[in-house]
Amino acid sequence: xxxxxxxxxxxxxxxxxxxxxxxxxxxxxxxxxxxxxHGLLNGRMSMLGFNEKCRSLLSAMxxxxxxxxxxxxxxxxxxxxxxxxxxxLGIEDDGLLVEDHYVEGLVDVMLDAVRNCRKPLxxxxxxxxxxxxxxxxxxxxxxxxxxxxxxxxxxxxVVSGAFGHEKVHYEAPPSDAVxxxxxxxxxxxxxxxxxxxxxxxxxxxxxxxxxxFDDGNGRISRTLADMLxxxxxxxxxxxxxMSAEINRNKKAYYEVLERTQKxxxxxxxxxxxxxxxxxxxxxRASGIIERTLQKAAYWDEFRDVKIxxxxxxxxxxxxxxFEGKLTSSKWAKICGCSQDTALRDIxxxxxxxxxxxxxxxxxxxxxxxxx
Numbered sequence: 001x002x003x004x005x006x007x008x009x010x011x012x013x014x015x016x017x018x019x020x021x022x023x024x025x026x027x028x029x030x031x032x033x034x035x036x037x038h039g040l041l042n043g044r045m046s047m048l049g050f051n052e053k054c055r056s057l058l059s060a061m062x063x064x065x066x067x068x069x070x071x072x073x074x075x076x077x078x079x080x081x082x083x084x085x086x087x088x089l090g091i092e093d094d095g096l097l098v099e100d101h102y103v104e105g106l107v108d109v110m111l112d113a114v115r116n117c118r119k120p121l122x123x124x125x126x127x128x129x130x131x132x133x134x135x136x137x138x139x140x141x142x143x144x145x146x147x148x149x150x151x152x153x154x155x156x157x158v159v160s161g162a163f164g165h166e167k168v169h170y171e172a173p174p175s176d177a178v179x180x181x182x183x184x185x186x187x188x189x190x191x192x193x194x195x196x197x198x199x200x201x202x203x204x205x206x207x208x209x210x211x212x213f214d215d216g217n218g219r220i221s222r223t224l225a226d227m228l229x230x231x232x233x234x235x236x237x238x239x240x241x242m243s244a245e246i247n248r249n250k251k252a253y254y255e256v257l258e259r260t261q262k263x264x265x266x267x268x269x270x271x272x273x274x275x276x277x278x279x280x281x282x283x284r285a286s287g288i289i290e291r292t293l294q295k296a297a298y299w300d301e302f303r304d305v306k307i308x309x310x311x312x313x314x315x316x317x318x319x320x321x322f323e324g325k326l327t328s329s330k331w332a333k334i335c336g337c338s339q340d341t342a343l344r345d346i347x348x349x350x351x352x353x354x355x356x357x358x359x360x361x362x363x364x365x366x367x368x369x370x371x
Contacts, residue, residue, distance in 0.1 A: 030279070069106070101135065155174070
């Protein structure tokens with residue numbers, strides 16, 4: 001049964017739509033922090049060697065693609081995503097090569113958005129992105145309109161809950177209004193010259209509010225934001241994942257979107273949430289890059305020290321994010337060796353200053369990298 005939307009229930013129904021506004025004073029400090037953190041991240045990246053920089057880019061893009069799909073309940077094979085991106089970027093990767101035509105299309109979309117971030121946005125470009133997300137013209141078992149704006153089937157609603165007890169979170173503009181609505185958004189993306197941070201936040205909200213496609217609107221809205229954020233960097237490379245941070249705060253993401261879409265055209269709350277999420281993503285990436293720099297410095301310091309492959313393997317595991325505490329029994333299991341061999345390896349590294357005892361005795365004895 002077709003539902004009638006209460007007049008003025010959503011921001012797109014307001015007379016001043018889409019004249020977004022925000023409290024510039026409230027955004028001043030978050031924007032300043034973002035600019036500073038982004039500059040620090042780029043500074044750290046410039047200290048990395050070519051191989052480390054490539055691996056950092058590969059990890060960030062892999063996480064971005066996996067997370068953006070996971071937000072919508074689509075789980076991708078990490079090995080397939082990583083190997084596809086590595087091949088497109090010409091990066092050697094020791095991971096398992098897994099071919100997946102669907103993933104190949106998603107990678108094409110992401111690379112087009114980031115590498116060609118300064119090229120004009122067009123409806124055809126968005127249609128190409130949409131076609132890559134739905135290569136078979138279906139969303140699950142449902143046939144959908146692909147590579148074109150949605151048609152008919154009113155109303156387009158975002159719904160949750162069991163059948164018969166659905167809760168409508170949002171209702172989008174009617175399909176016959178979509179072409180004109182998207183023309184306005186596309187023109188804005190191509191002509192407005194504002195901070196990419198601001199443009200990414202506004203475009204994300206604007207696109208997902210229009211909801212121009214039958215499916216895939218969330219993923220494409222985040223891709224659009226990525227495209228605008230990539231304009232911050234001369235090489236158009238992204239070393240942090242906004243979607244991964246959104247995925248960690250998915251409930252809050254949907255809640256702030258719903259409040260904003262049911263409010264007025266003052267989107268300050270959305271902007272602050274978006275900037276906070278972006279700040280966390282950059283801080284997280286900076287921490288990973290700092291760890292990479294420390295790892296490079298560690299191996300440079302001990303480059304002339306002879307160690308065996310077991311020792312090298314475990315030390316790299318410690319630098320790359322070892323779960324839990326490293327004990328002699330875990331060492332033996334990782335390397336497939338005896339407990340005695342594991343202890344000899346450990347004591348040898350302690351003597352060479354490459355490992356240290358945590359100070360916990362008995363069964364709690366475990367080992368750490370030097371401070």
